[in-house]
Amino acid sequence: xxxxxxxxxxxxxxxxxxxxxxxxxxxxxxxxxxxxxxxxxxxxxxxxxxxxxxxxxxxxxxxxxxxxxxxxxxxxxxxxxxxxxxxxxxxxxxxxxxxxxxxxxxxxxxxxxxxxxxxxxxxxxxxxxxxxxxxxxxxxxxxxxxxxxxxxxxxxxxxxxxxxxxxxxxxxxxxxxxxxxxxxxxxxxxxxxxxxxxxxxxxxxxxxxxxxxxxxxxxxxxxxxxxxxxxxxxxxxxxxxxxxxxxxxxxxxxxxxxxxxxxxxxxxxxxxxxxxxxxxx
Amino acid sequence: xxxxxxxxxxxxxxxxxxxxxxxxxxxxxxxxxxxxxxxxxxxxxxxxxxxxxxxxxxxxxxxxxxxxxxxxxxxxxxxxxxxxxxxxxxxxxxxxxxxxxxxxxxxxxxxxxxxxxxxxxxxxxxxxxxxxxxxxxxxxxxxxxxxxxxxxxxxxxxxxxxxxxxxxxxxxxxxxxxxxxxxxxxxxxxxxxxxxxxxxxxxxxxxxxxxxxxxxxxxxxxxxxxxxxxxxxxxxxxxxxxxxxxxxxxxxxxxxxxxxxxxxxxxxxxxxxxxxxxxxxxxxxxxxxxxxxxxxxxxxxxxxxxxxxxxxxxxxxxxxxxxxxxxxxxxxxxxxxxxxxxxxxxxxxxxxxxxxxxxxxxxxxxxxxxxxxxxxxxxxxxxxx
Numbered sequence: 001x002x003x004x005x006x007x008x009x010x011x012x013x014x015x016x017x018x019x020x021x022x023x024x025x026x027x028x029x030x031x032x033x034x035x036x037x038x039x040x041x042x043x044x045x046x047x048x049x050x051x052x053x054x055x056x057x058x059x060x061x062x063x064x065x066x067x068x069x070x071x072x073x074x075x076x077x078x079x080x081x082x083x084x085x086x087x088x089x090x091x092x093x094x095x096x097x098x099x100x101x102x103x104x105x106x107x108x109x110x111x112x113x114x115x116x117x118x119x120x121x122x123x124x125x126x127x128x129x130x131x132x133x134x135x136x137x138x139x140x141x142x143x144x145x146x147x148x149x150x151x152x153x154x155x156x157x158x159x160x161x162x163x164x165x166x167x168x169x170x171x172x173x174x175x176x177x178x179x180x181x182x183x184x185x186x187x188x189x190x191x192x193x194x195x196x197x198x199x200x201x202x203x204x205x206x207x208x209x210x211x212x213x214x215x216x217x218x219x220x221x222x223x224x225x226x227x228x229x230x231x232x233x234x235x236x237x238x239x240x241x242x243x244x245x246x247x248x249x250x251x252x253x254x255x256x257x258x259x260x261x262x263x264x265x266x267x268x269x270x271x272x273x274x275x276x277x278x279x280x281x
Numbered sequence: 282x283x284x285x286x287x288x289x290x291x292x293x294x295x296x297x298x299x300x301x302x303x304x305x306x307x308x309x310x311x312x313x314x315x316x317x318x319x320x321x322x323x324x325x326x327x328x329x330x331x332x333x334x335x336x337x338x339x340x341x342x343x344x345x346x347x348x349x350x351x352x353x354x355x356x357x358x359x360x361x362x363x364x365x366x367x368x369x370x371x372x373x374x375x376x377x378x379x380x381x382x383x384x385x386x387x388x389x390x391x392x393x394x395x396x397x398x399x400x401x402x403x404x405x406x407x408x409x410x411x412x413x414x415x416x417x418x419x420x421x422x423x424x425x426x427x428x429x430x431x432x433x434x435x436x437x438x439x440x441x442x443x444x445x446x447x448x449x450x451x452x453x454x455x456x457x458x459x460x461x462x463x464x465x466x467x468x469x470x471x472x473x474x475x476x477x478x479x480x481x482x483x484x485x486x487x488x489x490x491x492x493x494x495x496x497x498x499x500x501x502x503x504x505x506x507x508x509x510x511x512x513x514x515x516x517x518x519x520x521x522x523x524x525x526x527x528x529x530x531x532x533x534x535x536x537x538x539x540x541x542x543x544x545x546x547x548x549x550x551x552x553x554x555x556x557x558x559x560x561x562x563x564x565x566x567x568x569x570x571x572x573x574x575x576x577x578x579x580x581x582x583x584x585x586x587x588x589x590x591x592x593x594x595x596x597x598x599x600x601x602x603x604x605x606x607x608x609x610x611x612x613x614x615x616x617x618x619x620x621x622x623x624x625x626x627x628x629x630x631x632x633x634x635x636x637x638x639x640x641x642x643x644x645x646x647x648x649x650x651x652x653x654x655x656x657x658x659x660x661x662x663x664x665x666x
Binding site for chain 1: 344521522523526527530533534536537538540556557558559560561562563565566567571605606607611612613614615618619620621622
């Protein structure tokens with residue numbers, strides 16, 4: 001595990017990657033999940049970096065632990081992700097070139113996405129699904145023993161900009177995806193404006209988003225919720241992170257000693273991320 | 282009374298610090314300087330005070346978009362757009378304006394003349410003497426004026442190094458004057474497509490893309506999208522989620538494709554699309570920076586002015602400016618967070634001033650405060666210890 005990962009989060013992220021499960025990260029306007037999502041990506045890629053020893057283990061008959069990642073970014077640029085990953089000591093361009101990473105670019109128009117990235121020309125769920133399936137085929141053809149982790153940032157935007165897409169369609173796609181790959185990590189906006197369902201004046205956009213957010217929480221095994229401090233902005237604290245079990249948590253998994261909890265975090269690019277409990281220094 | 286230093290201005294965060302540049306541009310582009318926080322290229326919004334609200338970067342980072350939300354019927358956000366456009370013209374940037382008539386381009390604020398600048402700086406004679414030893418520190422008001430200009434002075438030096446002609450990073454504009462367009466000015470006005478069967482932004486986007494593509498890599502473009510989804514400027518179907526959100530997404534595509542050449546400021550009328558609606562939230566989520574302007578009601582404004590010391594030449598604040606999201610800082614963590622989310626703004630003839638928000642002491646009650654001790658204070662004899 002790299003030093004860029006806060007020690008508190010390390011075991012949670014590790015388990016989310018190891019388990020065959022769906023993980024949901026929720027964000028609010030001024031606490032985006034970028035830094036957390038890139039740490040999922042980096043953790044998986046770094047496991048994959050141990051690929052040489054894994055290959056050696058495989059030759060001795062042990063199961064390989066080789067990870068490959070499919071990263072979907074719907075509305076954030078590749079530059080953003082590569083800048084974040086660089087601070088964690090990973091070069092995304094190289095990862096794409098060595099086909100450890102398949103980058104599906106929702107902003108593909110110019111020449112700034114890496115060579116080998118898959119453009120998502122039409123912003124529809126159908127196109128995304130086709131893109132994902134072909135990426136899975138390509139990656140598993142190269143190395144059938146590798147585990148594939150799919151990370152999707154901004155799948156909820158497809159719901160907002162496509163009136164014909166329903167939250168059920170997205171959940172359907174995610175369920176199918178889970179049966180094809182090792183694990184799925186997805187993000188979802190959780191601003192209060194998008195989550196009022198009881199309101200009689202709620203628009204279809206808001207209702208569908210609420211349904212999706214609830215559905216993702218039920219489908220996920222772990223939920224990571226980022227939100228700003230309720231008491232206002234602070235220079236020392238960026239926000240709070242709450243890690244809780246989702247609807248897919250099974251009670252017979254009690255042997256694992258990971259507990260639900262809430263911590264404060266501070267995100268500065270130069271210093272990385274600091275996560276600590278309330279009241280701790 | 283708090284113990285926070287009151288004389289720390291918002292321009293404080295952009296003092297150049299020795300940091301390693303992240304993306305260094307080999308050729309210095311006009312009106313672009315490296316950020317004080319991490320060296321990424323930034324450009325001026327045309328208002329020195331607003332430039333100070335970009336998380337220590339000292340300007341709007343290239344490749345980012347800003348959303349200015351305004352409630353009510355006032356047009357303070359429009360004034361910021363005018364400064365932004367005028368600054369772009371002075372720096373030789375390309376300006377692309379969506380939805381407004383060409384008349385708007387002719388009414389941009391002109392450059393403030395040097396003499397009028399100086400008149401502000403001269404201290405007024407009827408100053409009250411507090412103590413002679415403080416005299417050399419200068420007047421409070423002039424201090425503020427001088428501080429407002431420090432970033433300009435600093436950038437003057439930067440541009441001196443780069444080329445023979447001195448073009449400051451941020452000009453001072455006068456709203457009562459009209460800008461004389463430089464001969465090389467490039468201003469384009471784009472109209473949304475009124476045909477309800479088509480997406481109204483498609484023609485705008487294809488035109489923007491082709492212009493950016495056809496210009497050389499050293500040209501900077503500024504996009505101006507006023508009053509998003511307002512029925513006054515756009516066809517009604519523009520406010521359908523699929524139309525407006527696809528437009529926002531395409532804008533992000535453009536910004537991502539040409540990361541160091543474009544900036545965008547758009548405004549949104551909050552009275553039509555309140556922040557509590559999901560559509561507005563998505564527009565916010567797709568913008569890099571979100572600022573909300575809430576003008577004070579007129580009566581409160583007058584009261585505020587009365588309560589202030591009539592000797593100070595400071596104008597009363599006209600509204601509240603709230604920072605909801607900062608470009609670069611929230612997405613990439615680079616930069617210094619602002620000390621506060623709440624600021625006040627004042628639009629005067631010459632500039633848009635943004636200051637930290639603090640409530641003045643209640644002064645109307647002084648009579649009661651002084652009268653009270655006389656009547657109500659118990660006499661010494663009555664006090665029983």
